[in-house]
Amino acid sequence: MSITYLEAIREAQYEALREDPSVFLYGQDIATFGGAFKATKNLSKEFPNRVFDAPISEDAMVGMAIGAAVEGARPIIEMQFADFSSIGFNQIVNQAATLFWRTNVPCPITIRLPSGGTAGSGPFHSQSMEAIYAHYPGLVIVTPATVEDAYWMLLDSVKLNDPVIFCEHKFLYYHLKADQIGDRELPIGKARIARPGRHATIVTYSAMVHEALRAAEELQLDGYQIEVVDLRSVKPMDTDTILASVARTGRLLALGEAFPWGGVTAEIIARVTTDGFHLLDAPPMRLNSKDTPIPYHPNLWKSHRPTTSTIAAALRRLLRN
Amino acid sequence: MLLSRVLEEKLGSLYRAGGRIVGGVYLGKGQEAFSAALGVQLRKGKDIYGPLIRDQAGRIAFGEPIIDTVRTYLGAVTGPMRGRDGNIHRGRPKEGHMAMISHLGSLLSVVAGGLFARRLAGTLADSIGATSIGDGGTSTGAFHEGLNMAAVEKLPIIVSIANNQYAYSTPNTRQYACENLVDRAAGYGIEGVTVDATDLASCLKAFRAATARARAGGGPQMIVGTLLRLAGHGEHDDASYIPDTKRQGPSARDCLQVAEDFARDRGWMSSADLRELNEEVRRNVDQTVSKVSKEPAPDPFKENWQALSCAELVEGQHEA
Known part of the structure; x- marks a missing residue:
């Protein structure tokens, strides 16, 4: 069932x-x-x-x-x-x-x-x-x-x-x-730590949470523990949970499937750099789709949006900085 | 009609004097008969009314106190919009008076939605909805979508179209290509009539019949009133684009004058009665404006700056 x-x-x-x-x-x-x-x-x-x-x-x-x-x-x-x-x-x-x-x-x-x-x-x-x-x-x-x-x-x-x-x-x-619908855990407005870690934070939402978790698994093989924050609601955005995570890890990747100009990932970066600049050990990164309309053919579509491998590559760059 | 005309003249003069009214002033001069004839058919507390720009007369007839108008124009915190919105963008939705936004045609589906919810809740009874628009507003997608939906749902809604010949400065030859706007009613599968909107008696008759049809389950009713806007789009606009031929045409009759002549000819009111009524109305308007002028303007430090009703979901200010 x-x-x-x-x-x-x-x-x-x-x-x-x-x-x-x-x-x-x-x-x-x-x-x-x-x-x-x-x-x-x-x-x-x-x-x-x-x-x-x-x-x-x-x-x-x-x-x-x-x-x-x-x-x-x-x-x-x-x-x-x-x-x-x-x-x-x-x-x-x-x-x-x-x-x-x-x-x-x-x-x-x-x-x-x-x-x-x-x-x-x-x-x-x-x-x-x-x-x-x-x-x-x-x-x-x-x-x-x-x-x-x-x-x-x-x-x-x-x-x-x-x-x-x-x-x-x-x-x-x-x-x-x-397996079943579990109990209600958090109200609207609170983010969730989908995976705890200490080397870098991915802040994301919706389907990209699952891509981020897979990328975190991949990085685990290299010895990195990646924290994944699932925003749950993008407005209100739970800035406290984001900042607390960045305070633990010192590194931030803002990840979203939407187009790159402005948007949720830009908002995440803006909030962390204005309210938590001192928490960052490296410049924050963003990963979004490409800045074109969304393509039809699967070959193009898979390259248009962030995937486990592009997220993992971004994390490796972030961790090198 | 008279109260509307006198109130709007006062608002116009306050605007021209400068200082008191921030933003524009939008008058319904020439449309009072058409607007009021709908308003008087509606019952405040039972029916839902979505008036538009030139419906001061209809709003009064529906039961809006003129102090709401003055407070909204002056931005007083005591008014229904509390300085957060102004002039014609006002209402008390819980009393069935919807507060228009500036996007033409978009109130039609909202009024329809109120009726739809009542029907679901079993509280519709013989209540109806009504909304107004001009010739220009009929060109919007929202108007089409809303009217089509209201027709599909067979909702008791009056759609009053003041064909006042101009949308701001654009003549209606650039607005639609059918012979008469009422021809569209057939396309929506609803009833439609036209009326000489300069003539109060005709307007009353048309709206009385239409509201009765709607209350009896006849679905949406379109009424197209032919008239000429006797003012600019707003008081900033001298309407110099309206040619003299139009200004001297039959649509340019002043509906207030026509109604007064009608009442006098029938012996319902003498010239002296009309003068007295006029003076009483002026006193009422002056007293209202004077009262509101002494009321406090909104204070940005007392404003809570919260756009959500759920305060716990309002975000803090994330400013540098």
Whole structure:
């Protein structure tokens, strides 16, 4: 008996619908069909009139969730792919994110973004949007990397009285399995030490946590103990846990699958160098995807994003400095 | 209508005098009849209203006190937006008065969402939603997506389109290519009517019928009002791009004048009654402005600078 990351997301939505009658689901192909990835499989059967197929209108889907939230509902919006949330961008950053600040009325909506690259998905079905949304005040951005976090953080997101961008990684949907969903360990906003170490710290999130752990295994063979910090939520970002880790290791690699300009890895470096410059024994490093659209062919795609071997190579450079 | 006109004239003069009003002033002159005729059909506390730029009259008719308008224009902390947002960008969402953002068309789906949630919760009863837009706003993707979704969900929503001929300076010949905006209603599968928006009686009749259809389960209703904006886009704009032929055309009739003549002709009000009403309204506006002028401006040191309602998730300031 095991449960995948994708099943955990379905189970969390089941539980959210079961616990709270004000929760409903709105998204493309999510009712009878169960969603493009089956993240809502059977939910429309189990909860009649709570799970709705939406027209292909990401702007209107988010707008309707905002209006529903004002009326006391807690909608979960499924974007078919994170990439298409760009059509709903205005509603997310200008309407949802500003509502509480402007009117004192909270906006409890959860927007699920199936994120990140998988082989063969190409430029418009592979994007990671967390940095774009994290830039705007008024949003919470979570990026679960484990089956437990996919489950508990989704449930926590729905209960939160603020708009949450839930970045779930498509690469983890089927690959990542757990024997069972363990207990809730940490709240949103706290990072997790995914692997303790003392020679260098990798700060990362989402699917890259697993690449980082594999790279850390590789470096272990050379006698290096690499600490891996899983951010869990990129906003808020748990700066204290990052700084405490860098204080232990003196070396930092900020790792992300997203495009290199600005973004989460740049934010990590900025925080560590401004608040913890004295903790560093070597210049911090960043590793991101290449600065091109995400390629289609697997040969190109594998070289576009960070992989275990490019992360290991970066760590070796970092440790030489 | 009269209160709206007098209040907006006061806001215009405060703007021109300088100092008191930071930012712009956006008036609904010429659109009061069309706007108010919708507002009076709505019941505050029961219906959901998403007004736009030129809906001062509709907001008053819906039940917004004019002190909310003045406080928001002056940025007073006592107002609904507490200096965090200004002028026409105001509302009290929990009272069904949605606070517009500047992105045109984006309120339509929000009003629809409120109705959708009520239907799910079993509390919709005969409540309806209503939102306004201009000819320019109908060109946005958000307007299309929102109206199409509202139609698919068969929600009781009134979409009021003030075809005031100009979106800022752009004439509607550069905005749409169909003969009449109301032709689009058929494409959405909803009912649509046009009305001479300079004539209060026609507007009242049209909105009364449309709201009744919506309350009875008739789904979205589009009402296109033909008129001319009798002011600039804002008070910074002299609208010199509007040719004299338009200014002298039938759409340029002042709806307030038309309504006053109508009331006088019917013997409902004498000229003396109208004068007295006018004076009373002016006193009310002056007293409100004077009261708000004495109220405190926002203090940046008292502002909590938190954009999230969950305080525990607000990040500290990471500044050098």
